[in-house]
Every structure is written in C-alpha cells, then in structure tokens.
Amino acid sequence: MTERIHLGKRVPEIYQAMAKLQAEVEKAAANAGVEQKLLELVKMRASQINHCAFCLDMHSHDAVQQGESPRRLYVLEGWRETELFNEQERAALALTEAMTNVATLHDVPDDVYDEATRVFDEAQYRAVAWEIIAINSWNRMCVTSHAPLPERAE
Template identity: 50%
Template sequence: MTRFSLQRHYPSMQPLIDLGKSIHDAGRLEQPLILLVLMRVSQINGCAFCLDMHSKDARAAGETEQRLYLLPAWRETKLYSEREQVALQWAEELTELAGAEPVSDALYDKATKVFSEAEIVDLTLLTVTINSWNRINVAARTIGGNYRAPTKAAAH
C-alpha cells in the first residue's frame, strides 16, 4: 500500500524534476545510455515504480529486451558500448558508496577517456537524480506496474 501521494507534493519536488529535465535536454549523453543508467540504479535500489517506468520508456525508445534483461550482468556480455560500460560502472560505484573505493581514481581515469568533463558531470547528476527518485518512491512505497510510456508522437 502506498504511504503517501507524490503527485500531491510535486511542487516541492520541482527542482529535482527540473534537474532531470536539464540533463536530458543538454543532449550530451545518448538516450540509450541515460535509460540504461536509470534502469541499473533502480535495480540496485529495488525501486519497482522506477523499474516499471524506465523499462517501458527504454522499450518505447527502441531498446532491446535482451539488453534490458542482461543489464544486471552487463560486465559479462558484449552488448554494451564502452561508453555504456563506463557509465554503468560509474553509476554503480556512485550508488553503492559503501564500497572499498567508491568512484575510484581508476574509474575516473577510464571515464575521462570516453566522456568529456561536462558529460561526467551530467552522468553524475543523472545518477544522483535517479538515486533520489528511487529513495522517494521506496519511502512512499509507490506501486510499480501501471506506468504507461508516452507515445512517440507525445515524446519530445
């Protein structure tokens, strides 16, 4: 059962909404990469609502089911580009801060080879934003399963 309605409190969350929109609108990160990061962080955090939303958005954007299914095991497949692999590792390390060395120097060095500084900032903010949404939805116990992806005509 949902604990509280996020929709009633959206005005309070407008800065978080705006941050997410600005990352998407900047256009520095590819849409498939963004959607994979949103999915992977939501998997780590166990947010059913966000997994429902982002899996449907990814499919509507043309993502394959195979890449979505194998996302938890992305290190063991060749389905993801080098940029996507680095982005997934970055997002995982930033999400799981209790690790031995979160966002290690080795990972930062790897990231600078495939991302510009502005893209690294966008990737970091994207990860922070979805972690925030995951935590809000988990706290609210927002129910997953009923999200409908926008149609291609309605998407921007």
C-alpha cells in the same frame, strides 16, 4: 505491505523542483551528445541496485520505446559478462554502480573515474554523473513511499 505517506506529487513544489532537475539533466546530456538510451541504462541499473520497482517499470518501458533491445535490459545486471554494451555504456554503468553504492564504497574508485573521464568528455561526464544523482533521488522517493506501479496495457 504497509501503506506509506507518498512523498511525490503530494508536495508539488518539491516534486516540481525534482522534475525540473531531471529536465535540466536530460537537456545537458542532449547538449553534450549523450544518448537518451544510455541515460535509460543508467536509470535502470541504479533502480536495480536500489530495488525500485516503480522506476524499473518506468525506465524499462521508456527504454524499449526508444528502441532499446529487451535482451540488453534482461542481462543488464550482468553487463560485465557480455559484450552487448559499448565502451561508453560500460563506463556509465560502472560509474552508476560506484555512485549508487557510495555509502558502502566510501568513494568512486579511481579506475572507475579514470575510465569514465577517458570515454566521456567533461560535459558528457557531468551529464552522466548528474543523471546518476537524479535517479538515485527518484529511487529513494519511490522506494520510501512504496510507489505503486501504474496501470499499463500489456
């Protein structure tokens, strides 16, 4: 694999701005009553679509640390085929897929938007949508840079 210029911490002002955005998104989500575990599912699903190994490694680890079931993470890509995910999680995952694939879809379909705004109040919807925007930005930075996985004790 070609070694790449790392975009992350090598430009500290921009990286810190991204980290601040992430902190603000998580604060808004907490204030709106959106569970951190749901946000980790959003991060995982976007990272699957974007093929971001670095983010998949990080967010699967974080999700398990927060009590997420490894089983749900194993089947996350096939979430529509199981009843393991609740109504809000399903709406968030559909919104994640639509927003992550917006270049192909050219829009977030009305049925996806309608379901998300049915199960989330306005503040919760904003927090979930901003999380999707943030993780897609992180994915693009890490994939473009070929960010290596951190050392982790198994």
